[in-house]
Amino acid sequence: MPHAYLFRGPDGVGKKFAALLTAARINCAAPDDYSGCGTCSSCRKLRSGNHPDVVIVSPDKGSIKIDRVRELCRSLSFPPYESVMRVVIIEDVHAMTTEAGNSLLKTLEEPPENNLLILTAESSRELLPTIVSRCQTLMFYGLPVGECARVIGQKLPEIGPDEARLLAELAGGSPGTALTLNNKELVGRYRAVVKVVETASAVGVDGVTPVLETAAALAALKEDLPLMLGLLRMWVRDLMTEGDHIEIDIQKRRLAALDRAQRQLDRNCNRTLVSEVLLFNLQSPVAEVF
Known part of the structure; x- marks a missing residue:
């Protein structure tokens, strides 16, 4: 398994969800082909947001600053608390400052053992090329409009099929974006x-x-x-x-x-x-x- 992945694709297509499924499967006591069992201690902690070995880094006020990345990189030098592998999910890595990106690059070049980094971004244009080159990239795409409308209809049973299809078209096939659009009216x-x-x-x-x-x-x-x-x-x-x-x-x-x-x-x-x-x-x- 690579030590770092870059999940790349439009906002709302499930990159973070896929990263959490990966974290669940890696540390589950009885994993299936795609995710964890959902009932073991590791899965329950992850579902409640209290897993000590699943770290999520998100932008703060629109950016990820160097102090946060330095703190993260220091913590990776220690072994996981209770799991086989610590999984670090860095959302919207394109929001990193240049200094933070350079700090992360050092960790990607010499990754500590028992750590998996999953980076998410809408595109690689704003990322340091050296960061992209040290990750295995997986592309995420929007769903076909009909399939996206079906998912929206399941999530929002109160709206009709025409409205669901319009949301799917506006969201470019991204269910997450479609739900946001509906919530914001x-x-x-x-x-x-x-x-x-x-x-x-x-x-x-x-x-x-x-x-x-x-x-x-x-x-x-x-x-x-x-x-x-x-x-x-x-x-x-x-x-x-x-x-x-x-x-x-x-x-x-x-x-x-x-x-x-x-x-x-x-x-x-x-x-x-x-x-x-x-x-x-x-x-x-x-x-x-x-």
């Missing part, structure tokens, strides 16, 4: 944005009021506004697969407008102004506002 606002964007005559008098009203609703999303931008990116990319060369050029301009809006939000620009400009640019991508 973004679907209704997403539909409102698409309706406004698809309405002709963005600059006519009749077209301005709904744009401004929808922009205000977008700005009210606050910290969830970037998630809405992500949904709109998926919608635009879907349109790109259906259009001709002229249509594809229009959708590229829309993607550029979404990227600009995200950069402006990252710079703490006024959310209402950003939303208004974005909607006008999405409606009239040929004549950009700015």
